[in-house]
Amino acid sequence: xxxxxxxxxxxxxxxxxxxxxxxxxxxxxxxxxxxxxxxx
Amino acid sequence: xxxxxxxxxxxxxxxxxxxxxxxxxxxxxxxxxxxxxxxxxxxxxxxxxxxxxxxxxxxxxxxxxxxxxxxxxxxxxxxxxxxxxxxxxxxxxxxxxxxxxxxxxxxxxxxxxxxxxxxxxxxxxxxxxxxxxxxxxxxxxxxxxxxxxxxxxxxxxxxxxxxxxxxxxxxxxxxxxxxxxxxxxxxxxxxxxxxxxxxxxxxxxxxxxxxxxxxxxxxxxxxxxxxxxxxxxxxxxxxxxxxxxxxxxxxxxxxxxxxxxxxxxxxxxxxxxxxxxxxxxxxxxxxxxxxxxxxxxxxxxxxxxxxxxxxxxxxxxxxxxxxxxxxxxxxxxxxxxxxxxxxxxxxxxxxxxxxxxxxxxxxxxxxxxxxxxxxxxxxxxxxxxxxxxxxxxxxxxxxxxxxx
Numbered sequence: 001x002x003x004x005x006x007x008x009x010x011x012x013x014x015x016x017x018x019x020x021x022x023x024x025x026x027x028x029x030x031x032x033x034x035x036x037x038x039x040x
Numbered sequence: 041x042x043x044x045x046x047x048x049x050x051x052x053x054x055x056x057x058x059x060x061x062x063x064x065x066x067x068x069x070x071x072x073x074x075x076x077x078x079x080x081x082x083x084x085x086x087x088x089x090x091x092x093x094x095x096x097x098x099x100x101x102x103x104x105x106x107x108x109x110x111x112x113x114x115x116x117x118x119x120x121x122x123x124x125x126x127x128x129x130x131x132x133x134x135x136x137x138x139x140x141x142x143x144x145x146x147x148x149x150x151x152x153x154x155x156x157x158x159x160x161x162x163x164x165x166x167x168x169x170x171x172x173x174x175x176x177x178x179x180x181x182x183x184x185x186x187x188x189x190x191x192x193x194x195x196x197x198x199x200x201x202x203x204x205x206x207x208x209x210x211x212x213x214x215x216x217x218x219x220x221x222x223x224x225x226x227x228x229x230x231x232x233x234x235x236x237x238x239x240x241x242x243x244x245x246x247x248x249x250x251x252x253x254x255x256x257x258x259x260x261x262x263x264x265x266x267x268x269x270x271x272x273x274x275x276x277x278x279x280x281x282x283x284x285x286x287x288x289x290x291x292x293x294x295x296x297x298x299x300x301x302x303x304x305x306x307x308x309x310x311x312x313x314x315x316x317x318x319x320x321x322x323x324x325x326x327x328x329x330x331x332x333x334x335x336x337x338x339x340x341x342x343x344x345x346x347x348x349x350x351x352x353x354x355x356x357x358x359x360x361x362x363x364x365x366x367x368x369x370x371x372x373x374x375x376x377x378x379x380x381x382x383x384x385x386x387x388x389x390x391x392x393x394x395x396x397x398x399x400x401x402x403x404x405x406x407x408x409x410x411x412x413x414x415x416x417x418x419x420x421x422x423x424x425x426x427x428x429x430x431x432x433x434x435x436x437x438x439x440x441x442x443x444x
Binding site: 005 | 224227
């Protein structure tokens with residue numbers, strides 16, 4: 001992959017980072033949530 | 041409660057590590073993948089005994105096919121034996137209570153049913169794979185059956201597709217090329233999957249549980265029915281987000297590792313009938329049961345008991361296939377009901393389509409199918425039906441009626 005990163009890509013990365021933060025928050029803080037594959 | 045167990049963390053670590061280890065097509069790529077698969081199975085096993093039984097369950101079909109694979113008449117015997125052992129290992133409650141069988145271990149083996157699907161595919165395709173010159177060595181077989189990406193909830197791969205994809209040609213340096221767009225799409229898909237599973241479906245599940253637990257508190261029928269509808273609505277969206285989210289994680293993560301995994305969902309709640317629904321929901325399961333349950337059973341019905349009665353044979357085969365698929369989903373009476381209603385829905389949808397074509401003729405039927413009002417109404421009816429049938433999965437709905 002030799003393509004260069006542009007400004008649009010930076011925005012994409014920020015957006016993905018925000019979503020990841022939401023997931024981490026949900027996992028660590030919202031203790032009354034349930035997941036289906038908790039047995040794993 | 042969200043359980044951030046060491047096992048789920050380990051799985052997340054594997055998903056992050058795999059692209060670095062598997063993207064490059066080195067000579068030991070298959071061995072590296074095998075080690076990863078065995079590690080996941082080992083971490084997921086709850087005891088040494090469970091690990092040994094899992095190993096036997098996975099390796100035995102390979103050994104038997106290796107030595108007896110050319111004997112076509114042995115295949116049905118082997119598959120029957122495997123299904124019997126599966127019923128025992130999967131802990132079907134009614135079997136245990138009827139036969140007073142001892143339980144070997146407390147917890148179910150992770151991915152047991154998906155192992156069965158892949159093993160049956162391997163057994164059924166063995167002769168043609170051999171003829172076509174496919175690699176049938178133990179490493180490839182174990183990677184196919186134990187594939188940690190598809191261990192927990194599919195999608196169900198076929199041996200042929202798996203091997204074709206795994207040995208796909210890389211570039212001159214042996215690296216499987218990836219564009220920037222592909223990389224972003226795969227990473228974004230994994231993150232979206234985690235959002236679906238850990239945020240959206242988790243919230244929907246807690247709401248669905250709340251409404252289900254409160255069902256017995258409602259005094260009047262209308263109040264109870266309304267509460268049940270709210271529960272069904274939340275539960276069906278929970279199933280969609282959870283399952284499709286999980287598939288997004290594994291399809292995206294496998295894509296980063298240079299592997300292609302089949303799509304398993306295609307906007308299922310926009311289906312216009314139950315037949316279409318099963319072509320858009322858990323697509324790989326529908327294809328598997330079509331190939332290995334419906335088609336052979338339909339052919340048998342057509343040739344022996346219902347000679348040339350196409351519609352009757354098709355209806356019976358469809359009903360039995362989806363009843364079996366329902367029972368496969370779980371071990372309680374609720375899953376029998378789930379299979380029953382899916383089978384019923386499919387038979388009614390398929391008969392209605394056949395009759396409608398006869399009554400309206402080709403032209404009018406086409407107009408009927410393309411009418412926006414018809415499309416909207418049939419979508420709502422199908423979605424409502426699916427919502428109600430999905431209540432049997434994961435919740436003891438039958439106990440509401442039995443113990444009232």
